[in-house]
Amino acid sequence: MEGAVPTMAKPAGTLCRRCVINSSIPGVHLDAEGICNHCHIHDRLNAMFPLGEEGTRRLQEIVDRIRRDGRGKPFDCVVGLSGGRDTCYCLYKCKQLGLRPLAVHFDNGWDSDIAKNNIRKICTGLDVELHTIIADWEESRELTNCTIRASLPYIDLTDDIGIVHALYSSADKEGVRWIIHSHSFRCEGINPLLWNYMDGRFVRHLIKRFCRIRLKHFKNVDLRNFLYWVFVKRIKVFTMTNYYQDAGEEIDELLKREFGWENTGGWHFDNEIFGLQCYYSRHKFGIDWRVVELAALVREKQMTRDAALAELAEVPAIERKEIVDYALKKQGISPAEWAEIMAAPPKFFTDYPSYYPVLRVIRLPIKVLCRLNILPPHAYEKYFEM
Template identity: 60%
Template sequence: MGSYAEGKVLCKRCVMDTSIPGVKLDDKGICNFCHMHDNLERRFPTGEKGAKILEKLANKIRKAGRGRKYDCVVGVSGGRDTSYCLYYVKEVMKLRPLAVHFDNGWDSEIAKSNLAKLCKKLEVDLHTIIMDWPESRELTNANIRACIPYIDLTDDIGIARSLYSTAEKEGIKYIILSHSFREEGITPLKWNYIDGRLTKAIIKQFCKIPLEELKHFQNVELHDMLYWIVWKGIRVVNITNYYDDTGEKIEEFLKKNLDWEDTGQHHIDNELFALVYYYSRRKFGFDWRVVELSAKIRTGVISREEVLKALESPPFFETKENVEYCLRKQGLTWEEFEEIIKAPNKYFTDYPSYYPFLRSFRWLVWLLCRFHVIPEHTYEKFFLAI
């Protein structure tokens, strides 16, 4: 039996390897994603410094919410990180959040019950946007037929629209998210790039329901983003990058104080993940865990040896039974699926997207990063690691 590292040129610090698009090693054998992590580490302090930044931010958000029912929108899934983030916003930052959840039809029962209990205990209003199931299913199948690595692309569009349009309707200026580079890592651009033009192209080419007949799904185009960001002045902040509370520590806290139940590794709040992981491993030969586990090696939560051992077998939820359940629910047969696995692999660069346009305005992206209008590592991720 070969080991995970066999035939790959791995970074000496994490487990990213040079077969992953965008990964480059320096002369010491350290990858550019490790360097990006170290830069972010400097820009996003935790501990006392982080707490001070969050305190200032809370004041700013409170001021912007004056005279309105809510101060901010918090995106929630029922999983560990978003649940803790909602608690933090309400009880530590003392803000008045509106929890927003997008249900694509794949929520696990535990995630649903976690969400309901959490919002009740914290006395937070919950706004759930439930996707029409036949549409949601067909959109996911369109992404699969397009042979791109990121088959939940249209769900992320749905999440973005839910968050921004709820903020717009309620006159809210801040959307709070809980993505952490320390916990979840930095995903290579070719693995998860999304934009409205790409989505439109994929729907036009691969979705059996024509774009104009989709009644529930609404794309997010460049003009929508400009309207929300420039005209409405809605900002997105990732507060998780400023606090130390992560991993098992917050799991224990949530179980003890908020009746929270483990969703089986923190992101299996969405049952489609069995298929997402299986599809990418079989078709592209990559394991989504690499991103997250590399981040955990960098922060010292787990050793590189332990990670290499874990990567020798597929994730525990990627069982034949779970994958078959996903395919059945998606209405795909094994034969159809195998055909897709065998078809040539594609990336966003094989379809029309806004990326060439963004590239020609890279100086503007650099400026927006410097002035904290968009996440700070966007420039590096978008233009230096592809």
């Protein structure tokens, strides 16, 4: 499928014989044995990032480099923190490895109380300095509504831009060369490109076309910001989770025991708008965000395929009516507007201007940047092989 631009969902699909990914998902294709390309990408990443002794040795090598680059500076690296288990455990690992991280949290106005408490507890317990960047609520709300009015499947898109901006600008301000990323292909899988693609040109266009207020605080991440951070400031992204096993109950237990960390109550409960996200994308687009994560856990043998299929047959807990209604009210969306939104035809980033056609032309240099840890290593797979 390399070289093809992803298109909208195909009508009927076949289930991968190994995981729970269905071939009706955009960008998914099955080989002659009935195994999906997400499984092959997972295996390739597992071969690229071995665990065990080899993984520990390579992790130590990169950590030594990060510490050398941090000499004479107040911090060695910036770590994004959401209050969920993955980012909290990543911060813990950084300290265990002798790094001096600066924790950065982007508050979009939807943090649950448990997530807020977890952030405080883990930073106090590890003696890590925390910088919280608070988004302007009116703007944050309007930007989310822009993505909904644009009929796009991922409504948290501009918050993700906010996170990227917060991490790079904090690193830039403190003179730090490394951002530690905790996305885990083993635990979370990789979302299809069509579900949550974003870039600066795309966001700029959405704002121009759908935003009803004048923005004073929002910081987009445009290509020139990115080139400045990557090539002038030489800030690198290191996906540390690639080098350790982050799946399993024992991680929750460790965080609870050592820091009084609390489970946020289930899948994505740290970010309360995700209930609305789930309902909206499942009902309007047939997109169930759980499938990618559950498929990854099946491949990692953290879950049986039958258990994952049984879970997918249930409505996600976060989609409870009161959670969705609360989110709609907080977003200022009336029932009449909501009905209109749900009835409007689904759109994807490919329906709007973006940098994607340019990225496709320069995909080989991007592959090199991914392999050099300058961009997240799985970014190439996501952008050009799904």
